[in-house]
Amino acid sequence: MNPGRASGEGSAIVALGLTKRFRGGQVAVDDLHLDVPRGSVFGFLGPNGSGKTTTIRMLLGLVAPTGGSCEVLGRPMPAGLAAALPKVGALVEGPAFYPYLSGRDNLLRFDAADPMADPRTAKRRVGAALDRVGLGAAAGKRFRAYSLGMRQRLAIAGALLGPRELLVLDEPTNGLDPQGTREVRALIKEVAADGTTVFVSSHLLAEVEQMCTDIGVMRAGRLVAQGTITGLRAGHPPRVRVETPHPGQAAAVLDRLGLTGVRTGDDEVTADLGDRAPEAVCAELVGDGVAVRGFAVVRPSLEELFVGLTGEGFDVDG
């Protein structure tokens, strides 16, 4: 199900027609087909209320689907819950930590509440998880003295108390200050670099663009786009923009070079770059006597891609 990816064969998560209709009739997730490749950092993007949390809750066996099916790490859910869950770290509703206990003691309590965790190895695993999230030095500090970023890193450490193949994080940067957001983002990248698949939901497009390899976009319970960020971009090639007082002359040069989609404005010309080297294009323009005031290669932002994919804007700041 995952052609073209060199490493991490197979899918970490597959959903086939997954649907959740709540009792009141509200369809929170509607016929969702999802394929999360192993080894990816998969950004599950969508505005508030688009069905991300409900999907995650179904994947983790916390709520039963009313239609369709899903697999996590090759196990059908919820039947394969006991086999899959020890390899899955999840942060859905953040764990409640005791303010007067240290980060370490909080994690020891948290681990003790997990019937699948081995108490004999608790100390070692807690120490390793704290180191993993960069809280080794602050392990003995009381939770209430932790910054927002440290608190969230502790919560993620709670999801990393065993060796995990998949980490599921629901809006892990929600409510964090910019520093905390940076810390969590860096941590996610580190965890992914170790080979763990990360499935992370977010309503922030820029955030997903910065840390994810793959994305799925939810809108009103439906998946409206899915793919690798590079793949989505490849369908929308970069354009060159030439600022010049001679747009007609510049357009003629670009035409001659075989660039397509040439559009002429007042003081600029744009065109699809294709596989041409931008420096060669610039040199041709200058060689032909075009006064080049500005030259840029413009790649479409993810936001522009979504407008193209969904035919509408994507307000993800809400």
Ligand SMILES: Nc1ncnc2c1ncn2[C@@H]1O[C@H](COP(=O)(O)OP(=O)(O)OP(=O)(O)O)[C@@H](O)[C@H]1O
């Ligand atoms: N237990 C429930 N009963 C009825 N409706 C629900 C329930 N849980 C969620 N919903 C509705 O389902 C829709 C999707 O909610 P969900 O929480 O999955 O979205 P979300 O994308 O995670 O948004 P958020 O980021 O705000 O959590 C919303 O309209 C929500 O009101």
